[in-house]
Amino acid sequence: PFNWSIIEQTAFETLKNALTLEPCLKLPDFSKSFSLCTDASKFALGVVLVQDDESGFQHPVAFASRKLSKSEISYSVVEKETLGVVFGVIQFKSYLYGRKFTVYSDQQCLSRVKSFKDPTSRISRWLLTLQEYAFDIIHKPGRLNLMADYLSRATYKKESKSQDQITIELHAIEAKYSAFNIEAMSIQDLIKNQEEDSYCQNIKDKLKSGFVFAQKSPVFFIRDDLLLCYRNSGDRHAERAKLVVPKSLVPLVLNSCHDSKAVAHAGFSRTLKRVKNHFFWHNFYGKVKDYVASWHSCIQRRGFNKNQKVPIQKMPIPDFPFQRVSFDAIGPFQISAYGNKYLNVITDTFTKYPEVYPVPDIQSSTVCKVLIDFISRHGIMQILYFDRGSNFISQAIQEVYKTLGIKKLQTVSFNPQTNGVVERLNKTLIDSLSHLVSQNQMDWCQQAPLALMAYRNAYQRTIKESPLFLFTEGSRLCHSI
Secondary structure: OOOOOHHHHHHHHHHHHHHHOOOOOOOOOOOOOOEEEEEEOOOEEEEEEEEEOOOOOEEEEEEEEEEOOOOHHHOOHHHHHHHHHHHHHHHOHHHHOOOOEEEEEOOHHHHHHHHOOOOOHHHHHHHHHHOOOOEEEEEOOOOOOHHHHHHOOOOOOOOOOOHHHHHHHHHHHHHHHHHOOOOOOOHHHHHHHHHOOHHHHHHHHHHHOOOOOOOOOOEEEEEOOEEEEEOOHHHHHHOOOEEEOOHHHHHHHHHHHHHOOOOOOOOHHHHHHHHHHHEEOOOHHHHHHHHHHOOHHHHHHHOOOOOOOOOOOOOOOOOOOOOEEEEEEEOOOOOOOOOOOEEEEEEEOOOOOEEEEEEOOOOHHHHHHHHHHHHHHHOOOOEEEEOOOHHHOOHHHHHHHHHHOOEEEEOOOOOHHHHHHHHHHHHHHHHHHHHHOOOOOOOHHHHHHHHHHHHHHOOEOOOOEOHHHHHHHHHHHHHHO
């Protein structure tokens, strides 16, 4: 029989109150000061960026946590807590840099870490990192520092997969493998190739005999006779099973991940990322490195650039897609079959999502048409970055800026690095086109969309995703808001 007692009524009221409360996270208010709650457990760090609301409640703005490495686990308590502060400050640098904030920790002695008379060499190095910031450390008892405490102790619960999940994942693997166009192999073809490979067959035999693999070894398993693996235990929660590639198929995988027109010779880092996301075989890192290095055209175009990281003030991070946009022109190229000679390049600095426009010239009237076409597709940007070319500051385009309310920012003279996002894109596009065009180079206009597709789908280290993923997900998020 239906029974609605005081217990059910209390639970209903609790649920109703929870559903009508403000969201857990709030947007940052840069007119107010920030605070950082930190904590460290035996195996993880947890930090919470908070701001006080009108009632004095510390409302969370962002959460972050990470697992301690094998060496960090052996740190002393004070060192772990100090590492937690360093992790939080670096993680939320864009919020904390250049403004004073407060750090809350449940470690009493941490409030005096700045005045340690004889700190360890490790803490001394961390203190040098923290000298860039203005903050006070205040002791907060563990019973009150609950948010950071929970993050430093949260664990995953391992769950077994149902047969339906296994079937769905197998179909996903087959579709993913076919998407690389590796002779459109079916699951049965893959199983047959694995059975003929000594490495794959050896692993299968060990799995069937109950062999215990080393702790750092990939997590191998057999699913419907197909040998798969997780690169590490963290992959299991993301359900990113990799196909163990037999030796006979390695050249085909490398060809599809590096040579195909969909990726346009993307270079070592991006090729390695594509391989790591989908495949595994013994010494795949060395194989990818040797394969990319064997392409003379790649070395010739990219050379041996050495990345020099100089500590400079970064450009402000946009709040949403297409708030800040960079515009540039590259060329002249060989006149194409369509009569075009230049490429107008526009990219969003938030998602790194680009658009390119082949044009016959870079007169101000052409630049105006390109800019208006871009705006019709993606909306009016708040800020537009461009160089000091006369075509970007003519009277006609000034009217466009004024009418649409666009704030214009020009680069520093003789220093194109100040518009580095689009300049780096230009180099990547030119490198990709060099591998796609014919010998007479008159088809660069037809090949530009392929180079653009390769860039949009390529993993970007700065944003930890591909521009296409952030563009589609960001648009969906903006529409939902």
